[in-house]
Every structure is written in C-alpha cells, then in structure tokens.
Amino acid sequence: MIVRSLQDIIGTERDxxxxxxxxxxxRLLLNNDALGFSLHDTIIHAGTETLIWYKHHLEAVYCxxxxxxxxxxxxGKIYPIKAGTVxxxxxxERHLLRAHSTMRMVCVFTPPITGSEVHDQDGAYRPGAEIAAGQ
Structure with missing residues (x-):
C-alpha cells in the first residue's frame, strides 16, 4: 500500500x-509506484496561458x-473549466490552457510519467524511455 499526503510532496523533487x-x-504517484498511471495535484496560476500537447500520454484533468x-x-474550440469540471x-489534443483565476487540478496520466518531465517546445512530455536514456 502507498500512502502519501500533499504535505509529504511539497518542497521535494516531486514538487x-x-x-x-x-x-x-x-506528483503524488509516479511510474516507479508501478500502478500504470500517475496522479498529480496541479496548480495553474491566474492569468497564465500554457501550450500543452501530450503526444505520448493520455491525460484526464478534474478541476x-x-x-x-x-x-x-x-x-479553436473553447471549453470553459470551473470547479467540478473534468x-x-x-x-x-494540442491545446491552450488558460487560467482566469488560480485553478487547482487533479491530473491522471497514462502511461505514467517518471516525475522529471517538463514541457518541451511543443508542450509535450517525452516518453519515459527517452528520459531514462537521456535523449
């Protein structure tokens, strides 16, 4: 069994x-937890716009x-997001995520991410095998 709290994560390499x-x-659950998905508690800061294109992952996001x-x-289709929306x-899908106010999201990725990913120039995370190989 894995038990973690958000307080266990804040200020660590998983933050x-x-x-x-x-x-x-x-990043609450990652690839090395061997669950087949990763789970994230994500803050999107107010007034920001982020280009995202997870070419190698599927993602579900619950605001x-x-x-x-x-x-x-x-x-160019726009979908409003507020608390209670998934x-x-x-x-x-390649998309722009815009925060009108600070948003807190629960995100699930498959395949799971390793934890060290950041968005590349396309807004994507590289597959875990590429990261492990240092590509």
Missing part, C-alpha cells in the same frame, strides 16, 4: 514548477478550484 512560472505539479478554459488548437485528452 515540480514550470520554468515560466505558469504551474506547479505536485477542484478556480476557473479557466481549454482551447483546442486544431479547431476534461480528458483522449485524442492527444
């Missing part, structure tokens, strides 16, 4: 912050605080 200051990802929107870049990137 990852975007270089541009847009978000903080507190528990705040308001914002997701815009799919392929067709969105799932089941087609690896």
């Amino acid at each position: 990852v912050k975007a270089e541009n200051g847009n978000w903080e990802s507190r 528990i605080e705040g308001e914002g929107e997701v815009e799919t870049t392929e067709n 969105y799932a990137l089941n087609g690896n």
Whole structure:
C-alpha cells in the first residue's frame, strides 16, 4: 500500500514548477509506484496561458478550484473549466490552457510519467524511455 499526503510532496523533487512560472505539479504517484498511471495535484496560476500537447500520454484533468478554459488548437474550440469540471485528452489534443483565476487540478496520466518531465517546445512530455536514456 502507498500512502502519501500533499504535505509529504511539497518542497521535494516531486514538487515540480514550470520554468515560466505558469504551474506547479505536485506528483503524488509516479511510474516507479508501478500502478500504470500517475496522479498529480496541479496548480495553474491566474492569468497564465500554457501550450500543452501530450503526444505520448493520455491525460484526464478534474478541476477542484478556480476557473479557466481549454482551447483546442486544431479547431479553436473553447471549453470553459470551473470547479467540478473534468476534461480528458483522449485524442492527444494540442491545446491552450488558460487560467482566469488560480485553478487547482487533479491530473491522471497514462502511461505514467517518471516525475522529471517538463514541457518541451511543443508542450509535450517525452516518453519515459527517452528520459531514462537521456535523449
């Protein structure tokens, strides 16, 4: 059994912050926990816009605080996000995430991330095997 609290994560290597200051990802469960998914408690800071394109992962996101929107870049469709809303990137959609107020999100990734990922120039995380190989 794995038992962790958010307080166990904050300030450790599992508490990852975007270089541009847009978000903080507190990574509760990772690939090395061997569950087949990873689980994150993520803060998206108010007034930010982040390009994201998880080419190698599927993600489900549940908003528990705040308001914002997701815009799919392929067709410009905008989806409002507020507490109680879930969105799932089941087609690896490239999107813009905008926070009108600070948002707190619970995120699940499959395959699970290793924990050291940050967004590349495309807004993607590289597959874990590439990270492990130092590519």
